[in-house]
Amino acid sequence: MDTAALDLLVERICAAAADGAPLCIRGGGTKDFYGEAPQGEPLSTAELTGITSYEPTELVVTVRAGTPLAELEQALAEKGQCLPFEPPRFDHPADPGVFGGTVGGMVASGLAGPSRASVGSVRDYVLGAQIVNGRGEVLNFGGTVMKNVAGYDVSRVLAGSLGTLGLITEVSLKVLPVAPAEATLTFACSQADALRLLNGWGGQPLPLNASRWSEGGGGTLWLRLRGAVAAVDAACDHLGGERVDDALAQADWMACRDQRLPWFASADASQGLWRVSVPQTAPVLSLDGAPLVEWHGGQRWYVAPADAAGRIRVAASAAGGHATLVRTTTPTPGVARFDALSPPLMAIHRALKREFDPAGIFNRGRLYRDL
Amino acid sequence: MNAPLTTPEQHLLSHSERQSQVVRALQAVLPPHALIWNAEDTTPYECDGLTAYRARPLAVALPETEAQIAGVLKACHALDVPVVARGAGTGLSGGAMPHAMGVTLSLAKFNRILGVDPVARTATVQCGVRNLAISEAAAPYGLYYAPDPSSQIACTIGGNVAENSGGVHCLKYGLTLHNVLRVRGFTMEGEPIAFGSEALDGAGLDLLPLVVGSEGMLAVTVEVTVKLVPKPQLARCIMASFDDIQKAGDAVAAVIANGIIPAGLEMMDKPMTAAVEDYVRAGYDLTAAAILLCESDGTPEEVEEEIGRMTAVLRAAGATAIAVSNNEDERLKFWSGRKNAFPASGRISPDYMCLDSTIPRKRLADILLAIQQMEIKYNLRCCNVFHAGDGNLHPLILFDANDPDELHRCELFGADILETSVAMGGTVSGEHGVGVEKLNSMCVQFTAQENEQMMGVKRAFDPAGLLNPGKVIPSLVRCAEYGKQVFRAGQTLPHADLPRF
Numbered sequence: 001m002d003t004a005a006l007d008l009l010v011e012r013i014c015a016a017a018a019d020g021a022p023l024c025i026r027g028g029g030t031k032d033f034y035g036e037a038p039q040g041e042p043l044s045t046a047e048l049t050g051i052t053s054y055e056p057t058e059l060v061v062t063v064r065a066g067t068p069l070a071e072l073e074q075a076l077a078e079k080g081q082c083l084p085f086e087p088p089r090f091d092h093p094a095d096p097g098v099f100g101g102t103v104g105g106m107v108a109s110g111l112a113g114p115s116r117a118s119v120g121s122v123r124d125y126v127l128g129a130q131i132v133n134g135r136g137e138v139l140n141f142g143g144t145v146m147k148n149v150a151g152y153d154v155s156r157v158l159a160g161s162l163g164t165l166g167l168i169t170e171v172s173l174k175v176l177p178v179a180p181a182e183a184t185l186t187f188a189c190s191q192a193d194a195l196r197l198l199n200g201w202g203g204q205p206l207p208l209n210a211s212r213w214s215e216g217g218g219g220t221l222w223l224r225l226r227g228a229v230a231a232v233d234a235a236c237d238h239l240g241g242e243r244v245d246d247a248l249a250q251a252d253w254m255a256c257r258d259q260r261l262p263w264f265a266s267a268d269a270s271q272g273l274w275r276v277s278v279p280q281t282a283p284v285l286s287l288d289g290a291p292l293v294e295w296h297g298g299q300r301w302y303v304a305p306a307d308a309a310g311r312i313r314v315a316a317s318a319a320g321g322h323a324t325l326v327r328t329t330t331p332t333p334g335v336a337r338f339d340a341l342s343p344p345l346m347a348i349h350r351a352l353k354r355e356f357d358p359a360g361i362f363n364r365g366r367l368y369r370d371l
Numbered sequence: 372m373n374a375p376l377t378t379p380e381q382h383l384l385s386h387s388e389r390q391s392q393v394v395r396a397l398q399a400v401l402p403p404h405a406l407i408w409n410a411e412d413t414t415p416y417e418c419d420g421l422t423a424y425r426a427r428p429l430a431v432a433l434p435e436t437e438a439q440i441a442g443v444l445k446a447c448h449a450l451d452v453p454v455v456a457r458g459a460g461t462g463l464s465g466g467a468m469p470h471a472m473g474v475t476l477s478l479a480k481f482n483r484i485l486g487v488d489p490v491a492r493t494a495t496v497q498c499g500v501r502n503l504a505i506s507e508a509a510a511p512y513g514l515y516y517a518p519d520p521s522s523q524i525a526c527t528i529g530g531n532v533a534e535n536s537g538g539v540h541c542l543k544y545g546l547t548l549h550n551v552l553r554v555r556g557f558t559m560e561g562e563p564i565a566f567g568s569e570a571l572d573g574a575g576l577d578l579l580p581l582v583v584g585s586e587g588m589l590a591v592t593v594e595v596t597v598k599l600v601p602k603p604q605l606a607r608c609i610m611a612s613f614d615d616i617q618k619a620g621d622a623v624a625a626v627i628a629n630g631i632i633p634a635g636l637e638m639m640d641k642p643m644t645a646a647v648e649d650y651v652r653a654g655y656d657l658t659a660a661a662i663l664l665c666e667s668d669g670t671p672e673e674v675e676e677e678i679g680r681m682t683a684v685l686r687a688a689g690a691t692a693i694a695v696s697n698n699e700d701e702r703l704k705f706w707s708g709r710k711n712a713f714p715a716s717g718r719i720s721p722d723y724m725c726l727d728s729t730i731p732r733k734r735l736a737d738i739l740l741a742i743q744q745m746e747i748k749y750n751l752r753c754c755n756v757f758h759a760g761d762g763n764l765h766p767l768i769l770f771d772a773n774d775p776d777e778l779h780r781c782e783l784f785g786a787d788i789l790e791t792s793v794a795m796g797g798t799v800s801g802e803h804g805v806g807v808e809k810l811n812s813m814c815v816q817f818t819a820q821e822n823e824q825m826m827g828v829k830r831a832f833d834p835a836g837l838l839n840p841g842k843v844i845p846s847l848v849r850c851a852e853y854g855k856q857v858f859r860a861g862q863t864l865p866h867a868d869l870p871r872f
Contacts, residue, residue, distance in 0.1 A: 019866070020431065027645045055731075055733065056627075057624040057625075057627050057628040057732065058624075058627075058731050058732055058733060059627060060731075065779060066834060069696035071791050072742075081632055090595070110572075110577070111646040116571065123569070123580060124545065124549050125658030125710070133824060136664075137824070139557070139820060140817075140818075140821060140859075141821065143729075143796070143798050144731060144763070144796060145729040145730065145731060145763075145796075145798055146541060146542060146729070146761035146762065147537050147546065147729045147761045147762070147798075147802050148729055148798040148800070148801065148814060149534060149535050149756070149798075149800045149802055149803070149804050149805070150799045150805060150809070150812075150816055150830075151813060151816075151817060151821075151822075151825050151843060152581055152584070152585055152589075152825050152828050152843075153535070153548070153580040153584050154581070154825065154828065155580060155599055156548075156577070156580035157576055157577060157578065157581055158579055159574070159577060160398045160572070161576055161577075164576075174795070175633070177631075179629030180630070198472075199490050199491070200490075202512065202601075203489060203512065203514060203601055204513070204601055205602070205603055205604055205669065205670055206601075207673075220452065223477075226674065227669075228672070228676050229676060230667065230670070230672030230673050230714060231669060231670050231672060231676075233672070234670055234672045276490050277570045277572050278570050279491060279568075279569040279570050280491065280571075281488075281490055281491040295571060298570060298571045299571070308389065318570050320568060320572065321570035322568075322572075322573055322574045338574040340574070341575045342565075344558060344562050344563075344564045345564065345566075345575065346575075348578065348831055348832055349576060351830065351831035351832075352576065352827075352831040354829065354831075355830060355831050356641070356824070356827065357826070367575065368575070
């Protein structure tokens with residue numbers, strides 16, 4: 001690694017901590033829309049780039065935080081491997097149409113794509129991380145091996161932490177071989193039928209990998225299978241439905257992954273985009289509008305204004321889940337992006353923040369406005 | 372021994388007074404039969420599966436209701452008394468070893484399966500439910516709980532959460548963390564708290580990875596919701612012999628390199644094979660330098676395809692003999708030796724110490740050769756079994772505990788293996804936890820600042836520092852005394868030249 005780049009970041013962090021001046025950690029700058037409003041001087045990971053080590057037979061890659069996600073995925077693809085959780089990719093701020101996200105941003109946001117319910121989350125694939133904490137200390141947690149219970153698993157908590165605990169400088173990720181076979185089937189059905197089918201299939205040894213349902217044409221369920229050739233073939237015979245041309249299906253799954261399906265575009269610009277995360281068995285939610293249902297029922301997208309927060313959060317919570325206001329074009333002073341936490345959990349959040357970042361400089365207010 | 376424990380001498384006078392005070396406070400929240408403190412009653416609790424380290428607690432609380440758990444915690448918090456939660460006591464690193472001035476909180480009575488939901492594919496169970504009992508309860512629905520530590524017949528899910536337990540199927544099915552949705556319990560203050568949910572994610576930081584594997588230091592687990600997965604229709608196992616350890620290690624890498632994720636991939640060295648063959652008579656190849664067991668599971672079509680690919684890879688990697696199980700009896704016979712590695716070692720030696728570390732897979736042969744050198748250096752024998760698929764080693768050092776010098780040499784041998792594992796890019800514990808056993812080794816794996824940051828995590832959950840204190844994270848003093856504190860470049864003046872990740 002360019003030693004000077006890390007040294008410089010540490011110096012800036014120490015100076016900011018001394019002044020109590022907030023820093024806004026920035027990779028590709030593609031997810032400014034996500035979480036509460038960014039605050040503070042940008043702290044860029046742009047100089048922390050490159051794959052430190054990649055050994056396909058170890059199923060592990062170690063990569064610096066500022067490395068473009070596209071570069072990492074390309075390197076994995078060359079060896080027939082992948083990030084199975086399909087992190088979403090968003091436009092480069094200065095270059096629309098080009099993906100601009102970084103590996104650090106992928107981990108910090110903790111966002112995963114269509115396959116998440118079947119293969120696990122970003123957190124599940126984090127094996128280790130190097131961070132700089134709010135005291136300017138360079139710390140390593142976890143490692144590069146699959147089984148590791150030495151000490152607390154600090155590296156995995158970074159997934160979805162929105163940079164609030166420290167500057168992620170390098171991560172080690174578990175990677176997997178690309179499945180030998182893939183097929184997409186469609187079924188014409190209502191949302192309730194789709195949920196029933198998905199939960200039924202989930203209890204059977206089938207190579208399920210991703211699903212999505214939306215209302216168009218009376219309702220359509222898309223189901224993606226991935227696995228051994230024989231397993232996918234047998235599942236296609238067993239499940240019925242209509243086989244979709246692979247190239248078309250792949251383009252649609254990519255669009256789903258990157259939140260570019262026509263469904264997302266249909267969101268009225270003045271409206272907000274909500275992500276409702278509930279148990280897969282939660283019934284059809286009594287909310288206005290037709291959702292896009294993913295993750296075998298576990299993730300349900302709704303288009304609704306920010307001020308629908310009350311209704312949406314009550315419905316999500318009643319179903320055993322939570323709701324996130326992912327995008328909004330209008331300022332939302334009265335609406336938090338994430339659900340409020342119970343008092344004992346919030347107390348732990350505050351204490352963790354103090355322990356990692358005593359001066360409160362990293363991504364202040366990004367996860368919760370008062371954190 | 373565990374440095375943070377108070378020495379008996381120091382507290383000789385106050386011990387009985389302190390005990391009376393604590394017992395009185397606990398009597399107010401527990402029925403008489405749920406509290407024991409006489410030495411003869413508490414002695415069975417003085418250690419867990421790591422019997423070399425012992426301490427007798429002031430009292431053992433055996434609550435029967437959650438209100439009683441909260442009561443015990445509140446009482447102990449008010450009196451500043453350490454609390455050590457305990458499940459089945461099968462842990463191998465002393466994580467449940469009592470605190471001599473503390474209370475052991477036995478959760479053995481929380482042993483009910485609260486519900487199995489075949490549609491949601493989840494089970495909600497109390498912390499004291501045995502690992503295997505979950506799979507048994509799920510079996511009528513064609514489902515099971517995937518993590519299968521070898522003690523699964525006895526170990527509890529609460530203990531599995533504490534240790535982030537693994538097993539032989541981790542590479543394909545993940546660790547405890549990957550199979551737990553929600554952990555409900557109490558903070559040290561006796562406040563109810565829940566981590567995770569039945570949804571796939573939650574608001575705020577994902578604290579489950581901290582709680583799972585925290586060895587009972589962050590919260591007390593009383594209820595766990597786990598994922599259940601469909602039971603594979605079929606499993607078949609390949610047994611492959613190699614005449615050279617390096618070839619066997621390379622074969623493991625070759626399997627993975629060919630895009631195969633086996634359900635299980637285990638390795639035994641020649642001494643281990645001899646010990647288990649003598650015990651189970653499974654027909655293992657006694658001439659082989661190493662034996663690999665490589666398992667495939669799934670639908671019959673899937674298994675057929677995968678066994679074909681695995682066989683081809685193992686042959687190309689130089690296997691001298693290959694056998695594939697043709698039925699369940701044969702498969703279990705292949706596994707019988709691997710599953711009985713510990714008792715088989717017990718037969719050929721008065722005592723054995725079971726190690727647990729992880730290295731990158733590619734270093735399998737290197738560590739085996741290093742261990743062979745250590746056998747000469749410490750003049751002790753060592754048999755080796757590996758979860759080769761994920762690089763997790765379990766060397767079994769054979770010794771006689773009645774010979775103090777052998778015990779001492781064995782401890783040095785063990786520490787040498789752990790530190791060599793770290794030097795090879797691995798970790799001092801793959802699945803057994805740190806407990807008290809590996810506190811010294813933590814000084815070698817983590818810098819003082821890293822250990823201090825982990826202490827900060829503990830403070831965030833348990834500000835009073837009363838939950839299982841003195842485990843997992845070594846104090847600065849301890850590392851200084853051990854004399855092997857790792858210093859990475861960049862601690863005072865940051866460098867990027869960090870030797871190990």
